[in-house]
Amino acid sequence: MTGSSSPTATAACSGAAIATGWHAGLELLAAALDARPIDWDVWRRAADLEHLRGVIVTESLHTDGDRSVLRMERRFRHPRAQVWRALTEPGHLSQWFPARVEFALEAGADVSFDWGDGSGPAVDGRVTEVSPGRLLAFTWGDELLRFALRDDGDGCLLEFTHVFDDRYGAASFASGWSQCFVGLGQVLAGEPVTAASPSAAQHDAFVDRFGLGAGVSSTVDGESRVRFERQLTAPAGVAWPVIERLADAPSAGVVERDEPKALAYTARGGAQVRWELGDGTGHGARLVLTVTGPAADDPSWSARVADLARELRG
Template sequence: MTESLHTDGDRTVLRMERRFRHPRAQVWQALTEPDRLVQWFPARAEFEPVAGADVTFDWGEGDGPVVDGRVVDAEPGRVLAFTWSGEVLRFVLHDDGDGCRLEFTHEFDDRYGAASFASGWVQCFAGLDQLLSGVPIYAGSPSAAQHDAFVARFGLDAGTVTTGPDGWRVRFERQLTAPAEVAWPVIERLAAAPADDVLERAEAKALEYSAPGGGRVRWELGQGTGHGARLVVTESAPAPGGDLDADAVAAGWRERVDALARELRG
């Protein structure tokens, strides 16, 4: 497995490597020729492989092509990098025996979307290999299990604990593999909040209720990466002095959010 995740300033960078049993020139064609690129890339993209050239994307939804990127680096047959809605995709090709090694990086802001991006690119590069090999391209959507394996591998299942004079706050953010309307009844069951404790309830969007020790719990579902809803769950409590320990609370929430993810992926 070659996938890794790191930060560069305030951005997140996904790095992957793949080896193809095909010469570098053939892989370059599959990266730059629109009719070949569209067979494995998420959209039809057209551009001149020259730094500064515009990149147009067509998602096949009837809206037609739109300029949403720019080539930022290009060395014929070796390096291609372009932006895509502010994100940066970089492909670097190396000769490797009788084949070619691809170094790929994807730079973006949404750290908690990294598992979706990684699992999606795994499928894309499987399709690229099939294209190069001249066999039917059957790579499909990533599975929920594959997605959540990347969540664990990249440490995206860990929460954060912040403390201050006003108390502490535990926060978990998780990209789910099911839409909000599917996740909502599972959340309500896991929350098990007595009706008298509920402070806010907006179906498939938000649930907030009182917690022991004078605190509050809030579940929120919002737009994610396209693989499902994005969950943000927080528990806050007033200044220390009660029986609750923030680290213990965080450990409990990690188990609960993991249980939600397991149930959603079946």
């Protein structure tokens, strides 16, 4: 089969947006985190659109060995056969999946992905499981996507699984797939795919939901170390000046400054601090903050990372 991605569908799948009732719930959480007024129009829009797109039932992130497993369930008010066609037929798939896809519906078949404009990763895959009308699974590079369908009353339940290595990219993946499934719901309803633009607030709500903002403590050469890794919602050039301000590095203590990639210094109190910005999921830069030595476990470091994320949300 062959599908071709549209710019709207590709952009929609790159991040989260406010559309269904669940997305409205995430917006409420994000508003509370930011201490800002709630946009009640979000709820009205969700109520107007929910009949098109079904309801997300559950979302969870687990670990299986050294890999991360994202599971999402979504109920559509359409029969299983119709949803299967939207998952596998080119004319439907092209409208909501983030890349043009080519494969035969048989286990072992090669899968190719084409982003059209060359912006996506050049990867291939292989079909791993097929049960017509019920199950489709294939690899996307070294990741696994699995779509399972089962009847649910007069509708259908989609059980989606994404297996990957980059745990700290999970919020990008979850928010992106959420928006893809908004598009899928619109396709099923015979409506144009008009998913909203990506939302940093929705992305960061998934960070909180999955517990991805916590630091990891260890001991290195007898000294305490805390490491934070966080997918940001803005590029390095935007994040850098905010980091410099939040870091509050004493000028005499700076040992490395490589804008917009790295800032290392000895903090007041003697801790060795390093902020690094690298490539992320495409949602923005990836932050790694390591603090070693005295006061490494001071909660103020976690607060600075949270403040950075909040400022980048705008």
